[in-house]
Amino acid sequence: MQKIYAVAHKTGPWLMGVFLLMSGAAHAFERPNIIIIMADDLGWNDVGYHGSEIETPHLDALARDGRELTKFYVNSVCSPTRASLMTGQNAMRLGITSPLPKIAPKGLPVELNTLPDYLRRLDYQTALVGKWHLGVKKPYHPNRRGFDTFYGNLSGAVGYWDHVHGGHYDWQRNGKTVREEGYVTHLQAREAVRVVRMRDKARPLFLLFSLGAPHLPNEAPQAAIDAYAHIADTKRRIHAAMVSELDIAVGQLLAALDEEGMSDNTLVWFMSDNGGLTQYRGMPDGFYRILNGAKWLWGDDIPIRFIEFMRTNAEDGGADNTPLKGAKASVKEGGIRVPGIVRWPGNFAEGKFATRISVLDMLPTLLAAAGGAALPVEPHDGRNFLPALRGEKSLPPAPFVTQAFNGNQAIFDAQWKFLLQGDGTKLLYDIDADPSETTDLASARPDIVARLEKRLAALPKAKNLAVPLWKVAMDPDEFGGVERKPPLAEFVDRELDRQ
Template identity: 45%
Template sequence: MYRILSLVCLVISTSAWATEDVVDNIVPEAPPLPNIIVIVADDLGWKDLGYQGSEIRTPRIDALANDGLTLDRFYAQPMCSPTRASLLTGNSTARLGITRALSKLVPTGLPLDQTILPQYLKDMGYQTSLVGKWHLGFRQREYLPTSRGFDSFYGHLTGGIGYWDHVHGGGYDWARNEEVLREEGYATHLMANEAVRIIKDRNPDEPLFLYAAFSAPHLPNEAPEETIATYADIEDPNRRVHAAMVTELDTGIGQIVDALEEQGMLDNTLIWFMSDNGGLNPSAAPPAALSAFTTLDEWFGDWELPLTILEFARVNFLEGGSDNGILRSGKGTLYEGGVRVPSFLYWRGKLQSRQVGDMVTVQDVLPSILSLLQSDAGNREFDGIDRWSVLQDGQSGEVRDYMTVALDGEALFQYPWKLIRFGEDDMELYNVEDDPSEQNDLAAVEEHAQRRDEMIAALDAKPRGEAVGVSLWRVFWDPDFFGGEENRQPWMEIVQ
């Protein structure tokens, strides 16, 4: 009997040891990859959101920003295509050769040797969708978003479109994947509805990357009449409609958040919101041009100017309704109002609510996302840098020089210093932390001469790729008008 009991005890003990060995050897399951949603507003001003002190009502955006990580020093490029190129590649727009908005006439687009964010994420098992504005080339099929890593595309290929007629530069510009889509409705509503559909119809076994590139509040000033009526207290008619457009954008973003919540996705979703450049308003126009077109506007009143290019310029110089607050100038310029833009991150339960004062740029977005995901691709060389430790833990780290480019010059940030070069002997130097309104030019101050000269040398050393674009004269004679008469083929139909 004793021998039997001893045998039983031995078996039990051996089983226990074996169980402990198995437990010790179990590898913890990796957490699921987060969903990534990048939301880009178009021409949104520094003071166009409620949480930034605006009179515009944006309760859904405000809630995300107030519970999230607001970036007080987030920098984009002065125009749309350059920012989008940098966002998706992690590289400098000067290196990419995309330094101005791509005209509908440009035969190429974002260089094909660049791997872009959806391609990196697809390699990690993500399903990828673009809803909204592409604006990185379309005339050759290999430049389409569906050839650059996006499983699906819904929206427009070019720059600004009419919100109701979906026309850009005379051509209808609304498509699903690679087919023209004749569809009625207000563009912001349609984009929000599509984003919600993608969230609901996704494959639940794969993480989702959604690039929601809204066209609002880019010109033309168009919004539903009932929303415009809620801003009857705003005297300036351009500001009134602009406010309505921003509120419609806010509603659309709220619908996306609600869909994430309904699908049980919100706790595992990172939302990164930004504007593609500063807001457009008359302060961004050259003073001489502003004076001339103000006079023409007074002469012609509600009549269009006799030449298309003059009318295009009038609209862009005079009808922008953005508010950039204390920041100087606006869209298209190298000043803070053109490049310092609203941005925040939201990830419920993962990112603490606080404000980040460190400089973060649009070319840092891709490397930071790859770092978050612990992707091997994050080890590649980018012009941008991984800022995830700053965002997640508040640990300040390396800040690289940042270059911005506009039609009339270039600028270099060695934060907090900023050098603007309009010409060989036409430069300005600011400390943008002490002087965010850029009122105190220090370029000619002797004590800053060494810094100025060192920054000039650093700017000269920046790599510059072959320019992607066409002659400005061609653009002048066939401008990229936003909305209006449809007088040629839909843009998707000319793809070769």
């Protein structure tokens, strides 16, 4: 007995080590599925959990079950945010500070790896459902930028029923046009659910569910519109219906995760690509006289389509960013601070996450969650917030810099937000104490202004990929309308490649 005890005493630590190793092997790290759900032009006050009159029960539940990101920042328009998501680089470094029109000769720089590129190295299957908006020519196609499968539209927005953008039918699967009837949000939801159910169950899934809603044009099923008959403003009423359809789509995807037994090991990140488009109501005096006179002269020719494109973007927005100032295309809070939620059951701490975090931080954070923190990546401007989201340690607010396509810039540091406008005007806010940007402190704190202006000037900036306005005017990016040109999937093979 004494000998047996002695042997056990000597070998116990070794045996325990073997047991722990075996236990670790049996419970090896399982990479989570990663699903990003991106709304398009969703306003701060367009979700129920922010007190909106719009009913969003599925998003409200996601916010309750996960962590609401109360200070989540993006760029002020679509293409820049999507580019930053893919690369972790700020818009100025990328040279993408404005929406990329269909005639843009370039897109997301091909020399850069993307988030799905990195995840594929970790054996993820990758899918994009919905909007791309980072280049329509072949080298920039999603299937060449890390996505195994792509279903949706290349352009910035299509008609919800006709699937037309700028005269082109723009609805495809992996580079081939697909002719389908149906409301865009419904089709996107159906495909996202299909991707989940048809996945390779032996490998983790990365899905970017890039919804078109509630971006213009204002179109929704009549029953959804009728549900908001109490909203007097027609544009707001249709916008609310579009948001409700988006919420239903989110609910369908989350239900599919439950049905497939995936929810517990799926990291879901909900966001909007920028702030909501509001009704500016700021067209110059005499604008409509000019518009009507132009229609009399040219009918439905190119100049009129461009004027109408400008008008709809200026006047047809139905979003609400209250209590934040500004809207889409602005570096005010209403343009860049958006609804955000993360959920990963058993992995994230409970309660709201009140530290500033941005789209730039998503790439390093998601790679860390996927077990790829040590993966060699290209220079990026983000920070890994996984430990903070887990509640393991606190991190200071993320630095963030952005530029609108009108030249206005904003840079965040600690509690400060400095704005340098295109006309040289300088504004400074203590954004933690003054999120509605009511008190300009630039004259009171010239030291902070000088420091942040110097940092802005020192940032690396690539040549801007923006297309001159006169070129866009000759072939505007209309949302919906008459199909008068070849489908965009085939058009990029023919006409655009000759430019």
